[in-house]
Amino acid sequence: MSLFGKLEEVEGRFKxxxxxxxxxxxxxxxxxxxxxxxxxxxxxxxxxTYAEYRDLEQQIADARxxxxxxxxxxxxxxxxxxxxxxxxxxxxxxxxxxLLLPKDPNEGRNVILEIRAGVGGDEAGLFAADLFxxxxxxxxxxxxxxxxxxxxxxxxxxxxxxxxxxxxxDVYKRLKYESGVHRxxxxxxxxxQGRIHTSTCTVALMPEAEEIDIQVADKDLRIDVFRASGPGxxxxxTTDSAVRLTHIPSGLVVICQDEKSQHKNKAKALKVLRTxxxxxxxxxxxxxxxxxxxxxxxxGDRSERIRTYNFPQGRLTDHRIGLTLYTVDRIVEGELDEIxxxxxxxxxxxxxxxxxxx
Numbered sequence: 001m002s003l004f005g006k007l008e009e010v011e012g013r014f015k016x017x018x019x020x021x022x023x024x025x026x027x028x029x030x031x032x033x034x035x036x037x038x039x040x041x042x043x044x045x046x047x048x049t050y051a052e053y054r055d056l057e058q059q060i061a062d063a064r065x066x067x068x069x070x071x072x073x074x075x076x077x078x079x080x081x082x083x084x085x086x087x088x089x090x091x092x093x094x095x096x097x098x099l100l101l102p103k104d105p106n107e108g109r110n111v112i113l114e115i116r117a118g119v120g121g122d123e124a125g126l127f128a129a130d131l132f133x134x135x136x137x138x139x140x141x142x143x144x145x146x147x148x149x150x151x152x153x154x155x156x157x158x159x160x161x162x163x164x165x166x167x168x169x170d171v172y173k174r175l176k177y178e179s180g181v182h183r184x185x186x187x188x189x190x191x192x193q194g195r196i197h198t199s200t201c202t203v204a205l206m207p208e209a210e211e212i213d214i215q216v217a218d219k220d221l222r223i224d225v226f227r228a229s230g231p232g233x234x235x236x237x238t239t240d241s242a243v244r245l246t247h248i249p250s251g252l253v254v255i256c257q258d259e260k261s262q263h264k265n266k267a268k269a270l271k272v273l274r275t276x277x278x279x280x281x282x283x284x285x286x287x288x289x290x291x292x293x294x295x296x297x298x299x300g301d302r303s304e305r306i307r308t309y310n311f312p313q314g315r316l317t318d319h320r321i322g323l324t325l326y327t328v329d330r331i332v333e334g335e336l337d338e339i340x341x342x343x344x345x346x347x348x349x350x351x352x353x354x355x356x357x358x
Contacts, residue, residue, distance in 0.1 A: 003093075003096065003097065003100070006100055007046070007050045007096065007100070010043055010046050010047065010050075010100070011047050011050060013039075013043060014040070014043040014044065014046075014047045017036050017039055017040045017043070018040070020036055021033070021036055021037070021040065038108065042103065045099060046096070046099045046100065049092060049095055049096055049099060050096060052092060053089060053092040053093065053096060056085055056088055056089040056092065057089060059081070059085055060082065060085050060086065060089060063078045063081040063082050063085065064078070064082070066078035066081075067079070097352055098348050098352060101348065101351055101352060101355060102355070104172075104173075104176070106172055106176070106207035106282075107172060107173055108172070108173075109171075109172045109207040109208055110165060110166060110167040110168070110171055110172070110207075110208040111165070111166050111171050111172050111175060111205055111206060111207055111208055112149070112163065112164070112165050112166075112204075112205075112206045112208050112271070112272060112275040112276075113135060113163070113164050113165075113166055113175070113203070113204070113205055113206075114161070114162070114163045114202075114203070114204040114206070115128045115131050115132050115159065115161070115162050115163075115201055115202070115203050115204075116128065116160070116161045116201060116202045116204075117154070117158065117159060117160050117161070117199075117201055118181065118199070118200035118201050118202055119199060119200050120184075120197065120198065120199025120200060121199075122154055122155070122156035122158060122188075123158075123184075123188045123197050123199040124158070124199040124200060124201060125153075125154040125156060125157075125158025125159055125160055126156060126157070126158035126188075127158070127182075127184045127199050127200075127201050127309075128158055128159040128160070128161075128162065128201045129157070129158045129159045129162075130184075130332055131182060131201055131203065132159060132162050132164070133332075133334075134331070134332050134333070134334055134336070135166075135175070135178075135334075135336075136334070137333060137334025138334040138335075138336045139166060139168070139171075140334070141334065142168060142169070142170075142174075143168060143169075144166050144167065144168030144169075144171055145166070145167045145168055146164050146165070146166055147164060147165045147166075147167075148162075148163075148164050148258055149163040149164055149165055149256060149258070149268045149269075149271070149272055150162070150163040150254075150255060150256050150257070150258060150268075150272070151163075151258060163272060165208060165271065167208075172205075172207050174340055175205050175340070176205060176207075177320075177340075177343040177344070177347060178203050178205045179203055179204050179205045179206075179306075180202075180203060180305070180306030180307070181200050181201070181202055181203075181305045181306060182200065182201050182202075182203055182306065182307050182308075182309065183198060183199070183200045183305055183307065183308045183309070184198070184199050184200070184201075184308075184309045184310075184311070185197070185198050185308065185309070185310045185311065185312065186309075186310075186311035186312065187311075187312065196312055200305075204279075206275050206276065206278070206279045207275070207278065207279070207282075208271070208275050209271075209274040209275045209277065209278030209279075214274040214277045214278050214281070216247065216270065216273060216274060216277070220247060220248050220249050221245055221246065221247060221248070222245075222246040222248060223243065223244070223245055223246075223266070224243070224244040224246070225240045225241070225242065225243055225244075225262055226240055226242050226244065227240055227241075227242060228241055228242040228257035228258075240262065241257065241259065241260055241261060241262045241265060242255065242256070242257030242262075242265060243255070243256050243257070243262060243265040243266045243269050244269075245266070245269045245270065245273055247273055247277070250277065250280070252273060252276055252277065254269045254270075254272045254273045254276070255269065256268045256269040256272070305319060306318065306319060306320055307319065309328050309331075309332065310328065311328060311329075313326075314326050314327070314328050314329060315328055316328040316331050316339065318339060318342070318343065320343070320346070321342060321343060321346040323339070323342050323346075325338065325339065
């Protein structure tokens with residue numbers, strides 16, 4: 001189907017949904033109403049952009065008619081209008097192609113963010129804490145909600161591992177390309193001779209699974225309870241509140257010990273377990289489609305170094321998209337939009353090319 005055929009189809013569907021939303025029987029069915037509203041929200045920007053595109057096309061047609069006028073002044077005005085309008089309509093055409101790309105099935109989901117210290121000892125742990133703070137600050141600006149699931153600290157005050165859930169508008173959409181190995185180059189505060197050290201952390205960004213996605217049977221779980229370790233408030237370290245879940249079929253293990261309540265720790269651990277199983281399921285589907293470039297875009301292979309934060313040079317480099325910014329200090333303070341927008345544009349372009357080649 002041609003681009004404009006798809007757009008006409010989308011516009012027809014959008015009008016049909018709009019009509020359905022005004023029907024009393026739909027309004028009284030909250031599940032169906034929510035489903036339609038989600039589809040409506042997805043189609044609306046496509047239809048609005050298409051309406052703007054058609055308006056520009058009409059303006060261009062009118063300007064071209066003016067080129068046939070005998071009045072030289074009118075022809076000059078038409079040429080001026082065409083010089084302004086044609087690049088705009090070309091930009092809108094590209095935007096429409098992006099908007100019509102297959103929708104990521106995980107878009108709209110909340111996420112589980114896992115950050116783990118890699119090579120580099122204590123400095124890697126400090127970098128893990130810096131990354132967590134970076135994402136937290138960015139999320140604060142977007143009014144996202146963070147719920148700590150698990151935290152393991154090292155003696156230097158850094159993080160061996162931190163796991164948090166993040167909920168809010170466009171969480172997965174904004175952060176989905178952050179998975180991978182992040183590398184830092186800087187002089188540690190403990191380095192007396194001023195030598196630059198290189199350390200790494202692994203970031204995993206996973207769409208949060210719901211019970212409807214992944215059902216975990218009790219018979220497939222081994223549950224161990226034990227006394228929490230590390231810093232904690234009253235009761236955290238004095239009762240068997242920590243929970244270790246082992247998913248027997250997959251061998252996945254999740255530990256949660258941040259809450260005083262064993263019940264709350266178990267609920268958090270189950271949420272993390274479902275999310276990891278869901279991620280594994282999604283990865284298996286992608287592996288089956290490995291011959292398609294579409295399935296390879298944005299997989300976030302964790303063995304791949306995706307980004308370097310070089311503090312002595314004030315430089316951040318994203319190795320996947322070949323982008324270097326000299327604003328590393330601002331980026332680690334949570335000003336992530338420039339790098340996230342660049343990643344989205346790059347992978348959208350790759351996705352568009354893959355779709356057009358099919």
